[in-house]
Amino acid sequence: MSIFLDLIPVSRAEEILQDIAPPMEEEWVSLLDAYRCVLSQPITAQEDIPGFTRTVVDGYAVSASDTIGAGEALPAMLTITGRVGMGDGDAGIVRPGECRYVPTGAVIPDGANAVAMIEYAEESGDEVLVYRAVAEGENLTLQGDDFRKGEMVFPAGRRLSSRDLGVLGALGVTMVPVRRKPVLGIISTGNELISPDKTPGPGEIRDVNTYLCRGYAEERGTVPRMYGIVPDERGPLEEAIRQAVAECDLVCISGGSSKGERDMCAAILADLGTVHAHGIALAPGKPTIIGTISDVPVLGLPGHPASAYVVLVALGDVLIAAMTGSAAARITVPARCAAPIPSARGREDYIRVRLEGHDAYPLFGKSGLTNTLIESHGLLRVPDGREGYEKGAEVEVILW
């Protein structure tokens, strides 16, 4: 193969990833286990929430018209005819000139249409003095105020947050239809790699990418499965890839940053399946390989950890999102370039940046280093149609 890779644009790589992404099947999980799962179906309210009109304060359920003109000097005087308890289904009735005590969250009696807060009322025997007029509907949550029967509350593809779990509880959804979490296989290749529990000898380097990919897998809501360090030899590498493809929904192979290694990885993929791309107009990440074996997507990542991580964010996110029918599990924020960022047309650049308030400071580091990964807050993408950004330009930053 040529020294020069045949580069495809990132937009084409994204199309390929969409095409090859195997959709994850639906499964039902307990609401207790649904945190960060992706909904496989929209969730619709099966009834009005709340199911009845409630008070949001402690006070007296009244007919608002009975309090017209009430004030400190001239309170409205109402007869108290009872007290509603929490969870009481029958709150009784409030007739003109009457009121009933209601604790926060209780049902409003028939005939009442507002609640006077206890802070502005005074009970004295059978009478309650109300020192402030209340408007119709005041201090009430009406039936269906939160969600109406039949309303779609969550679309399919929603990644469930802690708040979503609470709302699913309110909706009575205790078994949740979600996409199965993809199993992400992780292979690190390289004759120079040793396990981090060993001390490197001359020419040896500890394996970083296994841990980087594992953390990424957890961060993105997938299930990591590790295949360890594999030497850059045809036999062991092919065996590891076969096994990972048989056991996983997608496989990331990192390493092979040299031409010989890249070519061997691509050759194995071509023999066992299909190479869709070898070389992407992306920096860092140019030598990335996209393949499939038996419909399992395989990403060949650069060996440099920082480059590998950028490719995971730039392309892995697209693949996982397509597999789960969701948006990428990441946060993007607007920011302002604090320094000019040069780039080249025809290539998409991902620049590590440090955020200080609204300002994004580019961190340019040597590509083999990892320190910018931990000193930066995220990535600034320079699309391939741009030659960079001027200082002060409004941009988006993908938060780590």
Place this chain on the structure above:
Amino acid sequence: MSIFLDLIPVSRAEEILQDIAPPMEEEWVSLLDAYRCVLSQPITAQEDIPGFTRTVVDGYAVSASDTIGAGEALPAMLTITGRVGMGDGDAGIVRPGECRYVPTGAVIPDGANAVAMIEYAEESGDEVLVYRAVAEGENLTLQGDDFRKGEMVFPAGRRLSSRDLGVLGALGVTMVPVRRKPVLGIISTGNELISPDKTPGPGEIRDVNTYLCRGYAEERGTVPRMYGIVPDERGPLEEAIRQAVAECDLVCISGGSSKGERDMCAAILADLGTVHAHGIALAPGKPTIIGTISDVPVLGLPGHPASAYVVLVALGDVLIAAMTGSAAARITVPARCAAPIPSARGREDYIRVRLEGHDAYPLFGKSGLTNTLIESHGLLRVPDGREGYEKGAEVEVILW
């Protein structure tokens, strides 16, 4: 007790939480299990990383002075004396007029101080033509370029990201000293509450806060333990609190939004331990209770789900951060008020906002509702010394 709570400022509540936070003990976990754990000790590089000078490209290790003046028309001609393999400890030596092939990541031979990329070189028999001059140090990562021996790489209190895991691998830290994850006990109280798998009868409401608190606990890196729905009765509530305090590192009791319930919860806390605060100048969240029983912090949250969640973010985050010696596990971004936000001096307001680019739109909803929790992107804090924010004001938003 009085209808009116004796409110303390949020700053005082934060001090109390710092004071009562029990520090989590140190434990050692495998690097494989360290994602999102909080470091209990700083991590220092035990040796230079990388431990040797490496090439970051495929090419020819040369003495830079041998390439002075080299160009397309007049390449430098060097004798190739060998090829360095990945992981080779001994890369040999490059003398003036010589070069050696080096694949990306390999050791640089003695005598070489730069690498000419294969893209700009041509091999022909024993000779290599180099078509571009290289400067000293070009295409090299020097020993210690990433981290120097003795350099502090992570401070204690760092919450480990996926990138941090990779760097810990590089540093050879396979067992990681971390703070034990706090066990967060969750109690929902209320006679009106039913389990979400039941259909509410008149006056009944499904339990939301158990799921909200559980999700929050997972989001914040704690271990949730649930005690279910407890009726607002002295005996069962006291029993549930006793059990939770015995088994957990902190306990959140939600519910008791009515005065009677709040008073009962506070009375139990006072009997079993100490009530440090009952009523905080915070909206929503005014009736919040802070207590301790046998040195276990207990937060009494409002029953309204949205209010309970705001208190978890406003105060729970402070408590958990103090327990683990870390910053709060949340992201804050700068934003601009897209509408005026009124507030009151002497009270800290937390407004749910929707972000559109840099603009934060306040969502004002009735306090009993949960829909704003899922329609918003985060919280805008209005400190108690302010009367609000004008449209266009620069603010910070705590992302959900």
